[in-house]
Amino acid sequence: DAEDGPSRLRQRIVAKGSNVPPHCDTFNELVERYQMSTLLLSNLTQHGYTHPTGIQSYGIPILLESRDLAAISPTGTGKTLSYLLPVIASLGSPSSSANSDAGAGVRAIVVAPTRELAHQIHNECLKLAQGRKWRIVLFSKASAATLADKATRDKVVASLRSGGLELNNVRHLILDEADRMLDSEFFPQVEEILAACSHPTIQKAVFSATLPAGAEKMAMQMLDDPIRVVVGLKDT
Numbered sequence: 481d482a483e484d485g486p487s488r489l490r491q492r493i494v495a496k497g498s499n500v501p502p503h504c505d506t507f508n509e510l511v512e513r514y515q516m517s518t519l520l521l522s523n524l525t526q527h528g529y530t531h532p533t534g535i536q537s538y539g540i541p542i543l544l545e546s547r548d549l550a551a552i553s554p555t556g557t558g559k560t561l562s563y564l565l566p567v568i569a570s571l572g573s574p575s576s577s578a579n580s581d582a583g584a585g586v587r588a589i590v591v592a593p594t595r596e597l598a599h600q601i602h603n604e605c606l607k608l609a610q611g612r613k614w615r616i617v618l619f620s621k622a623s624a625a626t627l628a629d630k631a632t633r634d635k636v637v638a639s640l641r642s643g644g645l646e647l648n649n650v651r652h653l654i655l656d657e658a659d660r661m662l663d664s665e666f667f668p669q670v671e672e673i674l675a676a677c678s679h680p681t682i683q684k685a686v687f688s689a690t691l692p693a694g695a696e697k698m699a700m701q702m703l704d705d706p707i708r709v710v711v712g713l714k715d716t
């Protein structure tokens with residue numbers, strides 16, 4: 481059913497953790513429940529996102545309630561929007577004087593294992609942010625750094641150390657395709673980013689299609705009282 485969005489049917493969804501917030505059946509509900517801006521809602525519909533996918537209907541309320549999240553959902557089920565929408569909604573308006581965080585530097589960071597993936601995430605983010613003057617920056621060397629050559633990785637880590645990339649006001653940290661960054665030779669670089677995100681209130685979430693035991697254990701160490709959502713595709 482094309483109208484239902486990608487892989488929305490035949491899914492089995494399990495959410496575990498303390499005080500799991502109710503899932504949403506429509507994007508509209510987010511406006512009522514969480515005062516999500518109608519601009520974001522119209523950006524969604526304008527880009528053909530009429531109904532939330534399974535991971536979106538569970539993941540978005542969890543992140544909007546400032547909870548940590550481990551989300552496991554198959555490829556193509558819309559994980560990107562599951563974190564970009566609540567992060568952008570939580571940040572509020574870039575120009576609002578009511579928002580004391582405005583102008584405070586980097587407030588959210590998404591880490592992805594390849595340049596190509598980072599590029600796709602950046603494009604999704606630009607779509608959602610249309611109509612507002614967000615500064616959305618693709619650190620292509622940073623994104624490539626986790627899997628690219630050592631020289632590139634060292635450059636990124638050096639820029640963190642020299643204060644070239646201030647992350648001490650980051651309130652949302654997302655690891656996408658987390659199975660490729662946790663429990664891998666690249667984890668030391670992830671750890672450096674984590675360490676640079678020194679603000680006491682930081683929401684963390686990991687997204688992945690699969691989370692093998694080793695990576696899962698590392699995710700659970702990183703997350704604070706997380707909710708774990710698993711989406712399984714039922715056999716057709």
Ligand code: ADP
Pocket residue numbers: 484485486528529530531532533536553554555556557558559560561
């Ligand atoms: P994943 O990260 O889980 O592999 P993506 O976030 O890359 O999935 O999304 C897969 C595709 O589905 C993308 O083309 C995206 O634009 C589209 N998509 C995501 N959410 C929706 C939605 N709610 N309705 C329609 N299309 C969607």
Ligand code: MG
Pocket residue numbers: 559560656657
């Ligand atoms: Mg993805």
